[in-house]
Amino acid sequence: MTARFAYQCDALIIGSGAAGLSLALKLAQDLSVIVLSKGPLVEGSTYYAQGGIAAVFDENDSIESHVTDTLKAGAGLCDRQTVQFTASRAKAALQWLIELGTPFDTEQNEQGEARYHLTREGGHSHRRILHAADATGRAVQTTLVDQIQHHPNIQVLEGYNAVDLITRENDSSKHCIGAYAWSRHDSKVYTISAPFVTLATGGSSKVYQYTSNPDIASGDGIAMAWRAGCRVANMEFNQFHPTCLFHPQAQNFLLSEALRGEGAKLKRPDGSSFMKDFHEDGELAPRDVVARAIDFEMKRLGADCMYLDISHQDSEFVRQHFPTIYQRCLTLGIDITQEPMPIVPAAHYTCGGVVTDLNAQTDLPGLYAIGEVAYTGLHGANRMASNSLLECVVFAHAAAEHIASRVKQAKPAHNLPAWDDSLVTDSDEEVIIQHNWHELRLFMWDYVGIVRTNKRLERAARRIELLQQEIHDYYSNFRVSNNLLELRNLVQVAELIVKSAMQRKESRGLHYNLDYPNLLKDPQATIISPDDAGSR
The missing domain is CATH 3.50.50.60 (FAD/NAD(P)-binding domain)
Known part of the structure; x- marks a missing residue:
């Protein structure tokens, strides 16, 4: 046909x-x-x-x-x-x-x-x-x-x-x-x-x-x-960008790494700098190091966020080089030429x-x-x-x-x-998609985030398996929609992330597992095939 x-x-x-x-x-x-x-x-x-x-x-x-x-x-x-x-x-x-x-x-x-x-x-x-x-x-x-x-x-x-x-x-x-x-x-x-x-x-x-x-x-x-x-x-x-603006009205607004390239400093809530405690390059250390340092300080202090401060630079220089960031922060009541910006890490790049x-x-x-x-x-x-x-x-x-x-x-x-949708109907339970969506993103953040453990990965794997069955049943019975298509893809990607993370028996770069804190001498890429679901 x-x-x-x-x-x-x-x-x-x-x-x-x-x-x-x-x-x-x-x-x-x-x-x-x-x-x-x-x-x-x-x-x-x-x-x-x-x-x-x-x-x-x-x-x-x-x-x-x-x-x-x-x-x-x-x-x-x-x-x-x-x-x-x-x-x-x-x-x-x-x-x-x-x-x-x-x-x-x-x-x-x-x-x-x-x-x-x-x-x-x-x-x-x-x-x-x-x-x-x-x-x-x-x-x-x-x-x-x-x-x-x-x-x-x-x-x-x-x-x-x-x-x-x-x-x-x-x-x-x-x-x-x-x-x-x-x-x-x-x-x-x-x-x-x-x-x-x-x-x-x-x-x-x-x-x-x-x-x-x-x-x-x-x-x-x-x-x-x-x-x-x-x-x-x-x-x-998965790379977590170290500096996303921490504000209820700007949850995914990025604060460019170029800010640190032009002298911005990462600070604790008390105003003290901390990056030199983690890496000799300070604010210009690789992103994985910076993200883990911020995550560590937040957890150690029980703080909701850390701060990024470029207010010591010339005000005109800041406005000229970072006009988008300056204006966006200003609309939220933050003048970056006079005060630090509240920041948290956020998933940024695959x-x-x-x-x-x-x-x-x-x-x-x-x-x-x-x-x-x-x-x-x-x-x-x-x-x-x-x-x-x-x-x-x-x-x-x-x-x-x-x-x-x-x-x-x-x-x-x-x-x-041809696409055959003759055996499916319109959904009358969209709420299921929303619930599964929120559950997936929350446990991926908690269990497969900046710092991981074997137990966290195992918990994530079990939840993904249950979600996959629910989503498969839903996909088989109802007409597709934007949210259903994206959820179907995200749960598949989540499975691949967790499988890959479980196969790496070391901590390297963006993957940090407390149960395997050391580096392997001969690291290899984690390659997974649909034919055997194994690595090469």
């Missing part, structure tokens, strides 16, 4: 952040492209990224230094080839964004010549962060959106959730040939056929109660790829994901993954600041090159199986 509601294109891109839109622009020179956007084009993790993008622009810096810093931050689990690949292509990736019109900040050198203003963030040994004030993600996203709007070869479907990938056996192997997508506009499921499908869906930090991410970060691509037979890796390494190669190919022919959804080996056990947007663009370009080399061999799929 053919699909009643169908689209067809050369390349389907699921996700509309920096990775997805960069790939769309590259492919659309020669191919027809459909971009699936779960929400509005400007709603995603890219848009809210504040800090910047790392690349070597300073003559005193070097690619090798960028590589060394990344490897160090990754705590022994980065893939050196991937790090070298990314750092060596960083400047070209940023030059491409500049050519598109991205307004990175500039300054004048001693000769009065304009140059890009470079800032420094945790883990970096040099100033190498290009930025647009403290709203770099917004600048990048709006620039990309401006380029794709009205592009004759790009069709954007806003308000569409990807449901599952469509595969077909071909020449004794399985290939990805499209995807099912649920429309928020009419609640119908559409079939989209494409010989090339790319996941650019971002991470899964919404699995935690407290997160800096927007609501759409529900691990959709990771869960869909896993269900389609792809391996995932390093899911135990360092693991769908296993890919340097061409962004997954295990499933026809399926690619780029950006936060992917595991390339770049981030290892801890992502260094401002490497994430860089990874999006570098691997979007790599995927575009590989897809372009395969276009002549690609054959469009016809007669895709």
Whole structure:
């Protein structure tokens, strides 16, 4: 049976952040492209990224230094080839964004010549962060959106959730040939056929109660790829950003690491600094160290939050370099030029994901993954600041090159199986979804958060198993909705996180287990396969 509601294109891109839109622009020179956007084009993790993008622009810096810093931050689990690949292509990736019109900040050198203003963030040994004030993600996203709007070869479907990938056996192997997508506009499921499908869906930090991410970060691509037979890796390494604003009216507002790069200090409620007690680099220590230090001090003192203070810097400097943060805090009654900001850690970035190669190919022919959804080996056990947007663009370009080399061999799929909802009904128990949602995010925060133990992980695993059965039964009997689709994906991602965490018998980077406080001598990536659910 053919699909009643169908689209067809050369390349389907699921996700509309920096990775997805960069790939769309590259492919659309020669191919027809459909971009699936779960929400509005400007709603995603890219848009809210504040800090910047790392690349070597300073003559005193070097690619090798960028590589060394990344490897160090990754705590022994980065893939050196991937790090070298990314750092060596960083400047070209940023030059491409500049050519598109991205307004990175500039300054004048001693000769009065304009140059890009470079800032420094945790883990970096040099100033190498290009930025647009403290709203770099917004600048990048709006620039990309401006380029794709009205592009004759790009069709954007806003308000569409990807449901599952469509595969077909071909020449004794399985290939990805499209995807099912649920429309928020009419609640119908559409079939989209494409010989090339790319996941650019971002991470899964919404699995935690407290997160800096927007609501759409529900691990959709990771869960869909896993269900389609792809391996995932390093899911135990979820980065908790150390400094999210602690305020009831701004629960996911991020306070950029660039604040600490420009001299902001972390302080206890009594005003005393504490980061030098934990690491020689103080406020510029890697994010995992800073997040654990804040978590430790909060628990030790029984405090609701710690504080980030940049009030000792020149007021005009602060307002000029951090206008978004300054204005947002001011609306909440906090003048950051005069007083410290209350902060707590929050789930921020998924360092693991769908296993890919340097061409962004997954295990499933026809399926690619780029950006936060992917595991390339770049981030290892801890992502260094401002490497994430860089990874999006570098691997979007790599995927575009590989897809372009395969276009002549690609054959469009016809007669895709239609979505069958003839045996399900509309739900009359939406409250079950809400209850399961809150339960999942709460116990993931409590048991699989910044500090873990074997017992906590075992408790989480038992609760996930029960939730999975409930959600499966619900999914089998009722028509899909946004909340049901996201919950289904989040509980799958939660299982992968816990399985990965239970397999790592050490504490490294973002994974800290009190029962295994030491480092292994020969650490390996945690790779899990749907075929055997084991690690390699």
